[in-house]
Amino acid sequence: MTIAFIGLGSMGIPMARNLMSAGFQIHGYDANPKALSVFAAHGGRPGLSAAEAAANADVVILMVVNAAQAQDVLFSDGVLDVLAPNGTVVLMATCPPGAVKSMADRVERTGRSFVDAPVSGGVAGAEAATLTIIVGASDESFQRLSPVFRALGDKLFHVGTEAGQGATVKVVNQLLCGVHIAVAAEGFALAKKVGVDPKIILEILAGSSAASWMLKDRGPRMLEEDPAVSSAVDIFVKDLGLVLDAGREAKAALPLAAAAYQMFLATSGRGEGAADDSQVIRSYNLLNQPRSSA
């Protein structure tokens, strides 16, 4: 099985490396020459273009930034045309379910297969090969790709046979994550307004039925003025944007996601999109702060 890997960023490089460690031969491409040389240094075979990397490949894995980049690679850069006639496109980037479905339709019209396989677990999961991989694909495609997925992650879920179903689950995951961060900030901001020490609140909440993974992870950083960036505000502007796109496509109302999105968006709009996502709390504090101290 020859594999082309397009998109060698902070997730893509360790994923490609884990595939090579598992014995797969990987041709790769990234528009950034520096990423491409890191890939080559790890033993990968860089292509001069996405289409050159994907020529006659059995499988092309897309780990690009978003749906627009995936569409460009497949349809404008010519990757789909050069793929083996019975080849498979595996989309692992997080994209809106509707966009995934329309890409799948266009790929399948050429007789090739499409697998919707977004991941969760971040750079740490990519490096340790402990990603959660959420797959929407036919049973046959799922079976065929399983050895590839097992080289990348240790939690593999086949959630449905249609493209877009993996993307939907990823979107629901991000819906809960984004709202859990925002509601923790909402609680701390209320406590601050009333003059209760947020450290003691965090200790109480983290041990009660109010606990969440995000409260325990982001809560301590919410209490810092300018914490180190673990994941940026703009990632949740993008991800909650995807959540709302998915709701619009499905015509499903998402009132909590919509409200949480506004708070991340306002944070980014003040020029703080590169700050740690815990700093969405600044939007709550500003919203509730008397003018003199603003």
Place this chain on the structure above:
Amino acid sequence: MTIAFIGLGSMGIPMARNLMSAGFQIHGYDANPKALSVFAAHGGRPGLSAAEAAANADVVILMVVNAAQAQDVLFSDGVLDVLAPNGTVVLMATCPPGAVKSMADRVERTGRSFVDAPVSGGVAGAEAATLTIIVGASDESFQRLSPVFRALGDKLFHVGTEAGQGATVKVVNQLLCGVHIAVAAEGFALAKKVGVDPKIILEILAGSSAASWMLKDRGPRMLEEDPAVSSAVDIFVKDLGLVLDAGREAKAALPLAAAAYQMFLATSGRGEGAADDSQVIRSYNLLNQPRSSA
């Protein structure tokens, strides 16, 4: 130390029993004669009225339903007047911080002390004496009452020296709990609309960064048509109502709490307030359901 315990409901009875097991003599009162006879059967000394139970007591513990009942007991039923002149009022019911503060002011004007001490942990915690007790009180009152609190719970937090600060922490706790339940329902409803099996979503989310205590506890019941009632929708109509009251008092905007409240309120408004609180998901499903199948 003589203690009067007012409010012998599903929380109050086991709390009074744990105090008696720890060696305290308890006079008690509840407007419901049945509750009062259960209390007597456990060895408590029932009063004919709240004031009779509280006559000359050093401490009166209020475990009534809400702030209005607490005010009635203290100021209309005469409990404050009959309490020992250096006595202490311990409010353990969940109340809005502003109402707690005004009760405290009125109690303290008579030379008596006030302790704001809401609890978390439910009936299970009350029975096992494993309640979380969140105390706003002077250092002196906190020290004096600590043996009482240690008979009731195993997680004791002194969060501030002002009445209302304990109530605020409890309110922040309920803010996160209520939003965590609603956002889980929002996620499952989106998945349902797109045709992804909610069971597999629950499995993925409960093991990911999207996890919360509430997702793991309420999530499985959200997937049932008519689950057994563990805690009712109307409890969160009340508790998120308290959260919004607290926000109004502090003039702090709480956009996520406000949105979540609407979903619990609508569920109760359809006559389903006694259903398990996981069934807030019905409001999401109805909101997104085509007319023919409604």
